[in-house]
Amino acid sequence: MIAQRFSFRPAAWLRLIALMAAGIARTASACDQDPSATCYSCWPPQSLTLPSGVSVAADLPPGALLTQWVTSQLVEFVCRPQNNTVGIGMYLSGDASVRTGIEVSYNGASIPVLATGVPGVGIAIAMQFESADGSRTAWQGTQRGGPMNYDAWSPMLAGQSGSKTVGAQTAIALVKTGPLMSSAWVRGNQIMLLQPYVDAVVPPTVDISTTSIMFTPMTCTTPDQSVDVGTFSASDFPAVGSLSPPQAGKGMLNVQFLNCPGGSDDPGTSTGLIHSVTYTISPQYGEAVNNVAALQPGAGSATGIGVQLLNAAGKVVPLNTPQTLSGYSSLFGGTYQVPLTARFYRTGPVTPGNASTVMTMTVLYQ
Structure with missing residues (x-):
C-alpha cells in the first residue's frame, strides 16, 4: 500500500513599503529681544508632523518614498553684525547623522537618505537657506563641512553690518532603504538644530524634530495546511503518467489568503496599496518530473510516484x-x-511505502 500525506505549507514573503505626511504651521510670536544679543529668533522648537501610522505595501525597491515630503516654514534669526561674516548652518542629530548610501530627488536636488535607527526606513532631509542679503538658495542635501563643520549651510557673506536676517526651511520624507519584515516604530526625535553664524557660531538655536510614525507591512494571512491525498495500491497506477483515482474527501485543499488589506494610494509616494498579489508554489524536495513534486526521501518511502496539483x-x-x-x-x-486538488502521479516503477512531501508558497505583493 502507498501511504498518504501531502503537507502544504504556505509561507508569505513580505515586500515592503507606504505613507503620507502633513506640514506644520508657523508658531512664531512676540519674543524677548535682548538688545545685547548678537542674534535672536522668535521661533520655538519646531516639529514636522508625520502620519501616526502607515500601512506599507511590500516589495518596493530601495529609494521608494514612504511618505510625502513634509515642509516646514522658514525659521529666521535676526543678527546684528558689525562688519562681520554672517550666515546660518544646520547640525544633524542622532541617527540622522548616518548616511545610508541612497539618494532621492527633491525640487531638482539630489538628497542623501539618512538613517532613522529602524532597519529598512531612512529619512531624506532637504534644506533651503535665506542669506543675509535676502536671497534664497536652491534646495540642497546634507554634507559635512563649511564653517564649524556644519551639515548644511547658507552662503557666508562677509562685511555685514546692521540688522541682518538669516533663515532656513526644511523638507523631509521617509524612504525605504531595505526590507521591512515586521511592524516598526520610527519614533519622533530631534533630527537637527539651526544656529546662526557671525564670525563663529552664536546663540540661539532652534531644534527641528519629527513626530512618531508606525509602519505596518501590508500582507494577507496565509495559514499552513496539510492535506490527506489518500491511500492507494500500486495497481492504481497502471502506467507512467497515471494519476491516483479520486477518493471521496481526499486531496482537496483551499489555499487561503485571509484578511487582505485594501485602500487607496497615498499621492506622491509608492505606497499605501497592494496593487496585485502573486504566489509561487515550490516543492521542497524538487521535481520528480516537470510540475510533479518529489516525495520526501528516506527509509520506508514509496518510489515511482510524486504529487501533482x-x-x-x-x-x-x-x-x-x-x-x-x-x-x-x-x-x-x-x-x-484558491481551490486545488493534490493527486499522486506515477513517474516510474512503483514500490509501496510512505508518500509525503512539502511545498512552500511564496507570496509577492506589488
Whole structure:
C-alpha cells in the first residue's frame, strides 16, 4: 500500500513599503529681544508632523518614498553684525547623522537618505537657506563641512553690518532603504538644530524634530495546511503518467489568503496599496518530473510516484512559476481562496511505502 500525506505549507514573503505626511504651521510670536544679543529668533522648537501610522505595501525597491515630503516654514534669526561674516548652518542629530548610501530627488536636488535607527526606513532631509542679503538658495542635501563643520549651510557673506536676517526651511520624507519584515516604530526625535553664524557660531538655536510614525507591512494571512491525498495500491497506477483515482474527501485543499488589506494610494509616494498579489508554489524536495513534486526521501518511502496539483478547472498548476491571485481587489481587500486538488502521479516503477512531501508558497505583493 502507498501511504498518504501531502503537507502544504504556505509561507508569505513580505515586500515592503507606504505613507503620507502633513506640514506644520508657523508658531512664531512676540519674543524677548535682548538688545545685547548678537542674534535672536522668535521661533520655538519646531516639529514636522508625520502620519501616526502607515500601512506599507511590500516589495518596493530601495529609494521608494514612504511618505510625502513634509515642509516646514522658514525659521529666521535676526543678527546684528558689525562688519562681520554672517550666515546660518544646520547640525544633524542622532541617527540622522548616518548616511545610508541612497539618494532621492527633491525640487531638482539630489538628497542623501539618512538613517532613522529602524532597519529598512531612512529619512531624506532637504534644506533651503535665506542669506543675509535676502536671497534664497536652491534646495540642497546634507554634507559635512563649511564653517564649524556644519551639515548644511547658507552662503557666508562677509562685511555685514546692521540688522541682518538669516533663515532656513526644511523638507523631509521617509524612504525605504531595505526590507521591512515586521511592524516598526520610527519614533519622533530631534533630527537637527539651526544656529546662526557671525564670525563663529552664536546663540540661539532652534531644534527641528519629527513626530512618531508606525509602519505596518501590508500582507494577507496565509495559514499552513496539510492535506490527506489518500491511500492507494500500486495497481492504481497502471502506467507512467497515471494519476491516483479520486477518493471521496481526499486531496482537496483551499489555499487561503485571509484578511487582505485594501485602500487607496497615498499621492506622491509608492505606497499605501497592494496593487496585485502573486504566489509561487515550490516543492521542497524538487521535481520528480516537470510540475510533479518529489516525495520526501528516506527509509520506508514509496518510489515511482510524486504529487501533482490541479486547479479547479482540472489543469495542472505549474510549480516554481508565479501565479496571479485572481479577483483580488486593491480597493476592498478581503479574503480569497484558491481551490486545488493534490493527486499522486506515477513517474516510474512503483514500490509501496510512505508518500509525503512539502511545498512552500511564496507570496509577492506589488
